[in-house]
Amino acid sequence: MNTSTTPITTKPDGSTSPAARALADTWTITLRDLQHWRHMLGTRIFNWVWPIILMTLFLGLMGGALGYALGGSYLNFVMPGVLAMTVFLGLEGTMAAVSQDSSRGVTDRFRSLPMSGIAVVGGRCIADLLDSLVSLTVVFGAGLIFGWRPDTTGAEALAVLGLLLLLRVAMLWTGIFVGLKAPTPESLGPINMLVWPILFFSSVFVDTATMPRWLGTIADANPLSATATTVRELLGAPMTGGETWFAEHASTFAVVWPGLLIAIFLPLAVSTYRHLRS
Amino acid sequence: MQDIETAISLEGVQKSYGGAKGTLVLDNLDLQVARGSVHGMLGPNGAGKTTAVRIMTTLLAPDAGRVVVAGADAVHESGRVRSRIGLVGQYAAVDEALSGRQNLVMFARLNRYRPASATRRADELLERFGLGEAADRQVKTYSGGMRRRVDLAAGLVTAPDVLFVDEPTTGLDPGVRQDVWTAIRELVREGTTVLLTTQYLEEADQLADRISMLGRGRVVAEGSPSQLKATVGDDWLEVTPESEADWPLFRQKLSKWSSGEVSLVDGVIRVPLANRSSSMIGATAALHEATLPVRDLALRTPSLDEVFVQISGQTALETHHHITPETAGKDTK
Numbered sequence A: 001m002n003t004s005t006t007p008i009t010t011k012p013d014g015s016t017s018p019a020a021r022a023l024a025d026t027w028t029i030t031l032r033d034l035q036h037w038r039h040m041l042g043t044r045i046f047n048w049v050w051p052i053i054l055m056t057l058f059l060g061l062m063g064g065a066l067g068y069a070l071g072g073s074y075l076n077f078v079m080p081g082v083l084a085m086t087v088f089l090g091l092e093g094t095m096a097a098v099s100q101d102s103s104r105g106v107t108d109r110f111r112s113l114p115m116s117g118i119a120v121v122g123g124r125c126i127a128d129l130l131d132s133l134v135s136l137t138v139v140f141g142a143g144l145i146f147g148w149r150p151d152t153t154g155a156e157a158l159a160v161l162g163l164l165l166l167l168r169v170a171m172l173w174t175g176i177f178v179g180l181k182a183p184t185p186e187s188l189g190p191i192n193m194l195v196w197p198i199l200f201f202s203s204v205f206v207d208t209a210t211m212p213r214w215l216g217t218i219a220d221a222n223p224l225s226a227t228a229t230t231v232r233e234l235l236g237a238p239m240t241g242g243e244t245w246f247a248e249h250a251s252t253f254a255v256v257w258p259g260l261l262i263a264i265f266l267p268l269a270v271s272t273y274r275h276l277r278s
Numbered sequence B: 001m002q003d004i005e006t007a008i009s010l011e012g013v014q015k016s017y018g019g020a021k022g023t024l025v026l027d028n029l030d031l032q033v034a035r036g037s038v039h040g041m042l043g044p045n046g047a048g049k050t051t052a053v054r055i056m057t058t059l060l061a062p063d064a065g066r067v068v069v070a071g072a073d074a075v076h077e078s079g080r081v082r083s084r085i086g087l088v089g090q091y092a093a094v095d096e097a098l099s100g101r102q103n104l105v106m107f108a109r110l111n112r113y114r115p116a117s118a119t120r121r122a123d124e125l126l127e128r129f130g131l132g133e134a135a136d137r138q139v140k141t142y143s144g145g146m147r148r149r150v151d152l153a154a155g156l157v158t159a160p161d162v163l164f165v166d167e168p169t170t171g172l173d174p175g176v177r178q179d180v181w182t183a184i185r186e187l188v189r190e191g192t193t194v195l196l197t198t199q200y201l202e203e204a205d206q207l208a209d210r211i212s213m214l215g216r217g218r219v220v221a222e223g224s225p226s227q228l229k230a231t232v233g234d235d236w237l238e239v240t241p242e243s244e245a246d247w248p249l250f251r252q253k254l255s256k257w258s259s260g261e262v263s264l265v266d267g268v269i270r271v272p273l274a275n276r277s278s279s280m281i282g283a284t285a286a287l288h289e290a291t292l293p294v295r296d297l298a299l300r301t302p303s304l305d306e307v308f309v310q311i312s313g314q315t316a317l318e319t320h321h322h323i324t325p326e327t328a329g330k331d332t333k
């Protein structure tokens, strides 16, 4: 017995209570995800600015033409849509981060640790929600600089934030599930491509009433449109003539669609994470 | 614990990928590992080593069979198994975007260290694995060997009851390999049971008390390193004559020194030797005296590879100890 080599000098000294550990572990994972921001600051900043770039593009491209049609400014019309788009695009970040971890074996290592089971997904949720809050703030600020003046009350503004975060949570669980299922981060390519038709066949950038009737109906049924249209109402944006059943019930769907996505993907994601791969 | 002396017990473990009709990867695998020992699982690419490790570490469910690790059932009590094991997988599983230090602090936190102790533990590990200088650089800027060291350090934050190491030193330079071996031996002294997989015989020979040879998903041989070598039998001399026409002459001269049947296969004469050095010297001297033209002469020791080839019929690397008739002749003086 060689006593000069004692590899373990500092011993674990944390709490063993499951609740305390769940909290501590969730915080550890959140911190780890936030540390990524610092190490990949360029990517993060680009992600925060990307919605503004898209918005500016559309302002230049369609602002003039659509401004007349709307009897107001395109900026006031598009800003609520851009806020909805911002949380929607968070899906890509969640999918990428989750699939990166699971393909690199990091998720497996977490799973083989005696850590709290909810911490890995819990930490991801907190970090991604923080990320979206920053994103939304950036977009909101840019809108104000561009001359956007939302017409809203405090309660309405809170409702807007609630709806946006609800959609983000739906994207989060969808993203966690898809990310865990993806064999490699590269395999997400086709799914990322799907983001664009969903984005363009929605009321984010254009008035669905100007689309052919069949396309307008599809666009109105898009969960992204439900949130965009409802946020538009709450922020006093020039309203458009969505006459379809989906458009008339946009505010209901702004809650129902994300709720449905969460009801589907949260249990799927949790069981994919928990259960062994076969 | 039903059996306090058994750290790992696998009985009739079956696993196939891609459903019941898929490829059978583990075929009725049995394995018993005694507490406090180092068990080597040796096998060529695709033998099923990683699959077996993933099952034992609760990451993969077996299709059939019983898996008990550190006294708990890996399928039904996976939480208990996880709290008692450590895993260092075949591929580096650390967060490449974080620095080495941040990784180790994180893994220490997840192993129940408080923040201050986690920092201290991370420093100890960085020091020990010679990562002090690179500690604050992102892991993605590390060389392969440094990555492996962070990975091992992350697996060794606490001394687990049972540590699984999947190919610990693949791709490492000899110096680092020694460090890794030392780290593993130290853990064993602390009472940790180690199961390691490897493709290197030397590694299994150096570290393992017992070795299981895995071939196509089942254990094809098991024993201590010396027992395994003994199953293959004697050393032998390989003589390649210039001309196969001389074969009767060769046989006549060599059979005196041989411990078994002298045989000719593909132009190479195989002479089993019971008494390694003296028989070899005698045999080569006899050839020298008879001035029989020899193209090549080699002394062969059965290596674990040969055990492998012999038992499973699969090919593995071969080790040759070459000698020339001249040096053999000199040895007689």
Ligand SMILES: Nc1ncnc2c1ncn2[C@@H]1O[C@H](COP(=O)(O)OP(=O)(O)OP(=O)(O)O)[C@@H](O)[C@H]1O
Residues within 6 Å of the ligand: B017, B018, B025, B043, B044, B045, B046, B047, B048, B049, B050, B051, B052, B090, B199
């Ligand atoms: N996820 C998977 N899906 C399908 N087949 C797989 C999967 N993982 C492994 N296999 C197959 O199972 C067999 C055993 O693989 P395994 O990784 O266990 O081998 P190994 O002994 O660890 O090999 P190596 O020395 O190359 O690491 C191989 O034929 C491999 O192709």
Ligand SMILES: [Mg+2]
Residues within 6 Å of the ligand: B049, B050, B051, B090, B166
């Ligand atoms: Mg392997």
